[in-house]
Amino acid sequence: MLRWRQWQERIGRHLLQGITLGCVLLAGLMILGLLLKSWPLLQEQNLWSMLVSRDWRPHRGEFGYFPFLAGTLWVTGGAMLLAVPLALLTATYLSEYASHRVCTLFKPLIDLLAGIPSVVYGVWGVLTIVPLVKNEVAPWFGRFTSGYCILSASLVLAVMTLPVIIHVSLEVMQAVPRELRESALSLGATRWQTVKKVVLRKALPGLLAANVLGFARAFGETMAVIMVAGNVARVPGSIFDPAYPLPALIANNYGEMMSVPRYDAALMLAALLLLGVVLGFSVLSRLVLQRLQRRWR
Amino acid sequence: MRWSWRKVEETFFRCLMMAAVVLVMLILLWILLTILVRGVPALDWEMVSRTPRGGFYLGKSGGILNAILGSLFLTLGATLAAFVAGLPVALYLTCFRGDSSRTAAFIRTVLDVLWGIPSIVYGAFGFVLMIWLGLRASLLGGMLAVALLILPIMIRGMDEVIRLVPRELYDSAYALGATKMETAFRVVIRQAAPGILSTVLIALGRGMGDAASVLFTAGYTDALPSSLLEPVATLPLAIFFQLGTPFPEVQERAYASALLLTILILVISGVARWLIRRYARQVVR
Amino acid sequence: MTGEHVIHARDLNVYYGQLHVLKDITVAIPRSKITAIIGPSGCGKSTLLRSFNRLLETMDNVRLAGSVRLGPQDVYAPGVDVTLIRKKMGLLAQRPFPLPMSIYENVAFGPRLHGIRNRRALDRLVEDNLQLTGLWSEVRDRLHTPAVELSIGQQQRLCLARGLAVEPEVILADEPTSALDPQSSRRIEECFRHLKDRYSIVMVTHILRQARRLADYILFLYMGELVEHGPAEQMFNAPRRELTREYVQGVIS
Numbered sequence: 001m002l003r004w005r006q007w008q009e010r011i012g013r014h015l016l017q018g019i020t021l022g023c024v025l026l027a028g029l030m031i032l033g034l035l036l037k038s039w040p041l042l043q044e045q046n047l048w049s050m051l052v053s054r055d056w057r058p059h060r061g062e063f064g065y066f067p068f069l070a071g072t073l074w075v076t077g078g079a080m081l082l083a084v085p086l087a088l089l090t091a092t093y094l095s096e097y098a099s100h101r102v103c104t105l106f107k108p109l110i111d112l113l114a115g116i117p118s119v120v121y122g123v124w125g126v127l128t129i130v131p132l133v134k135n136e137v138a139p140w141f142g143r144f145t146s147g148y149c150i151l152s153a154s155l156v157l158a159v160m161t162l163p164v165i166i167h168v169s170l171e172v173m174q175a176v177p178r179e180l181r182e183s184a185l186s187l188g189a190t191r192w193q194t195v196k197k198v199v200l201r202k203a204l205p206g207l208l209a210a211n212v213l214g215f216a217r218a219f220g221e222t223m224a225v226i227m228v229a230g231n232v233a234r235v236p237g238s239i240f241d242p243a244y245p246l247p248a249l250i251a252n253n254y255g256e257m258m259s260v261p262r263y264d265a266a267l268m269l270a271a272l273l274l275l276g277v278v279l280g281f282s283v284l285s286r287l288v289l290q291r292l293q294r295r296w297r
Numbered sequence: 298m299r300w301s302w303r304k305v306e307e308t309f310f311r312c313l314m315m316a317a318v319v320l321v322m323l324i325l326l327w328i329l330l331t332i333l334v335r336g337v338p339a340l341d342w343e344m345v346s347r348t349p350r351g352g353f354y355l356g357k358s359g360g361i362l363n364a365i366l367g368s369l370f371l372t373l374g375a376t377l378a379a380f381v382a383g384l385p386v387a388l389y390l391t392c393f394r395g396d397s398s399r400t401a402a403f404i405r406t407v408l409d410v411l412w413g414i415p416s417i418v419y420g421a422f423g424f425v426l427m428i429w430l431g432l433r434a435s436l437l438g439g440m441l442a443v444a445l446l447i448l449p450i451m452i453r454g455m456d457e458v459i460r461l462v463p464r465e466l467y468d469s470a471y472a473l474g475a476t477k478m479e480t481a482f483r484v485v486i487r488q489a490a491p492g493i494l495s496t497v498l499i500a501l502g503r504g505m506g507d508a509a510s511v512l513f514t515a516g517y518t519d520a521l522p523s524s525l526l527e528p529v530a531t532l533p534l535a536i537f538f539q540l541g542t543p544f545p546e547v548q549e550r551a552y553a554s555a556l557l558l559t560i561l562i563l564v565i566s567g568v569a570r571w572l573i574r575r576y577a578r579q580v581v582r
Numbered sequence: 583m584t585g586e587h588v589i590h591a592r593d594l595n596v597y598y599g600q601l602h603v604l605k606d607i608t609v610a611i612p613r614s615k616i617t618a619i620i621g622p623s624g625c626g627k628s629t630l631l632r633s634f635n636r637l638l639e640t641m642d643n644v645r646l647a648g649s650v651r652l653g654p655q656d657v658y659a660p661g662v663d664v665t666l667i668r669k670k671m672g673l674l675a676q677r678p679f680p681l682p683m684s685i686y687e688n689v690a691f692g693p694r695l696h697g698i699r700n701r702r703a704l705d706r707l708v709e710d711n712l713q714l715t716g717l718w719s720e721v722r723d724r725l726h727t728p729a730v731e732l733s734i735g736q737q738q739r740l741c742l743a744r745g746l747a748v749e750p751e752v753i754l755a756d757e758p759t760s761a762l763d764p765q766s767s768r769r770i771e772e773c774f775r776h777l778k779d780r781y782s783i784v785m786v787t788h789i790l791r792q793a794r795r796l797a798d799y800i801l802f803l804y805m806g807e808l809v810e811h812g813p814a815e816q817m818f819n820a821p822r823r824e825l826t827r828e829y830v831q832g833v834i835s
Contacts, residue, residue: 012478016389024407033425089317113325115566117506119533123555124328192307220415222509247417254513271421282410395642465679473692474669488682
């Protein structure tokens with residue numbers, strides 16, 4: 001009986017440890033797997049020249065990623081430009097101005113928005129945003145577009161990232177101690193001055209993290225973007241041009257990738273690039289956060 | 298002079314913020330309305346009880362039963378797999394490693410990073426794994442990719458609720474002579490059960506709604522799922538493929554799928570939220 | 583088991599990281615008596631209690647040197663099964679922490695761990711130990727309801743019964759009444775009084791009057807040092823050290 005319990009403890013401990021190790025190794029395995037699959041291409045061609053080349057002709061073995069990188073940046077950048085101010089204003093209002101009841105009413109709605117699957121955002125984009133951009137927005141600027149363009153993709157992505165940023169920002173701001181606000185208010189500051197000078201300052205590292213999270217979500221988003229971005233492999237010149245972001249490239253071409261030589265390696269390299277950027281970003285933001293937090297205390 | 302400027306600033310930002318909140322809510326309403334307006338007319342009993350008919354992939358009649366069942370099988374399988382793999386990790390982090398353990402902190406960071414990796418990358422990785430294992434696009438392949446996708450969500454979610462279990466509860470069990478394993482599996486799990494369940498539901502919802510990870514790995518078919526090694530349709534894939542066709546009859550099925558998927562996920566997340574609220578009440582004794 | 587003392591601590595030192603929280607504690611705890619550990623807050627009372635049943639080592643960053651013996655057994659000897667050591671010393675915490683299960687299962691939890699499976703034997707154990715803490719008559723018809731539904735005083739007595747069910751030699755109580763109302767506190771104290779014939783009780787308390795009411799033997803800790811220990815009468819009426827006199831008279835606290 002006794003022995004058995006001791007054995008159970010020892011074996012169980014090692015088992016748990018092993019499973020944990022396995023999960024951590026998963027991250028490494030992911031990089032390794034994608035690297036191995038894209039290795040043939042990396043051996044034949046220079047990575048840097050592929051990154052800056054504009055020519056994407058898989059049948060001729062030319063894999064230039066620049067249009068896709070540019071498309072990703074345009075779309076993501078546009079989305080962040082739209083989403084960040086709106087999200088921060090909303091979070092500030094809910095945290096600092098709204099009554100407790102309003103806040104508890106709105107929070108689940110925000111989370112609801114976050115829970116909607118990305119394909120559904122895509123459907124919404126196709127049904128509403130695309131015609132809106134085509135028939136209303138573009139003519140307003142005197143431009144013609146099919147509606148499947150960077151602006152549409154940015155709008156849909158912005159709406160998708162909103163709830164992520166709002167949710168985290170709200171949590172960060174609500175964690176600012178009450179006493180800090182009270183001491184500012186009792187010095188005669190107005191509500192907005194308190195928010196601006198005390199709450200936002202105190203919450204800055206957390207707010208930064210919230211936005212990085214939103215960025216990562218927008219950057220890697222596939223389905224919603226693929227449905228509205230237009231998917232033309234050309235470097236875009238304006239927000240009314242179609243774009244072909246990296247995730248869409250991977251998703252759109254998996255069907256034929258086995259029939260063209262090196263095509264599969266090129267798509268896996270695209271996935272690796274995506275992974276690399278997201279990893280780099282989250283490591284960088286963690287370092288910045290640590291520094292900020294140390295200086296803030 | 299100074300006073301009035303302060304007042305103007307206050308009012309200005311207050312209005313701006315209120316406008317932002319209203320705008321966000323309007324967008325939410327807009328999305329839901331769009332899905333409802335298009336989905337409700339398309340969603341009837343025939344839609345949910347039949348597979349697509351009248352032609353290969355582009356058949357103009359029939360319903361989305363293939364995608365409904367496919368989604369259910371795939372998500373349930375993936376969630377189960379992720380739960381079985383994730384629970385031990387979550388328990389290990391808190392019950393076997395102290396709260397200030399560096400190793401645990403490192404593992405949590407890795408998991409957070411994994412959480413942030415786009416699902417299309419999981420799809421690509423799942424595809425690589427599938428080739429190594431000699432599988433083709435199938436229910437099993439899809440399960441694998443989705444399980445990997447939701448594993449970090451599962452572990453970190455369960456980890457957070459397990460960390461809420463008070464220190465003294467461990468002491469009580471240890472003082473009765475329980476080993477760490479016994480404490481973890483008989484006491485901690487029970488105490489955290491509602492939170493664990495709601496985490497599982499959140500992960501389930503995430504897995505069910507994701508399309509990018511199953512794009513390469515699950516394949517797509519008009520038939521009902523019959524075996525682990527056969528291709529399978531899921532609701533998000535059905536939406537994506539069918540909306541892309543030029544035929545209004547096929548697009549109808551996409552709208553119906555979108556409505557159904559949204560309802561399913563909202564119900565799941567609603568239940569999860571309710572469980573968390575109950576759980577919070579139980580912990581604060 | 584015989585012998586005048588149940589627990590012997592020798593040269594016990596405990597560090598939390600750099601912080602030296604217990605300094606050279608050497609003391610023997612008398613058998614079948616109520617021993618109270620008193621002292622101002624933060625002086626290491628709970629730490630001393632937790633070093634007896636090796637609960638300290640479940641925390642991070644704790645280092646312990648010295649020895650503790652329970653009867654003839656060296657608690658910290660290598661190769662000792664720590665679960666058996668803990669089983670011999672029941673713990674009663676500041677606040678009641680019932681396990682997330684029914685009243686019955688709470689009491690049966692310990693015996694089940696240690697291999698008692700027989701339903702009838704478990705029933706007996708549950709009834710006997712609930713009787714010992716005076717809870718049986720209050721809960722006999724709702725044994726299978728969740729333990730968290732009991733009042734907080736009842737919960738604490740349930741925790742006591744749960745600890746008694748594994749047949750310990752010692753009961754370690756860490757300010758067991760500090761979260762309770764006066765009425766519930768009194769019931770716990772009554773329990774202690776009639777349990778002390780069968781068990782040795784060590785309790786931490788910061789309430790001097792409680793120590794006066796209950797304790798047979800007193801340990802006075804101050805800033806991690808054992809200032810003085812002795813029979814309660816002597817400690818309260820004729821302490822040898824000035825610091826002890828000041829503390830028991832309430833000059834310092």
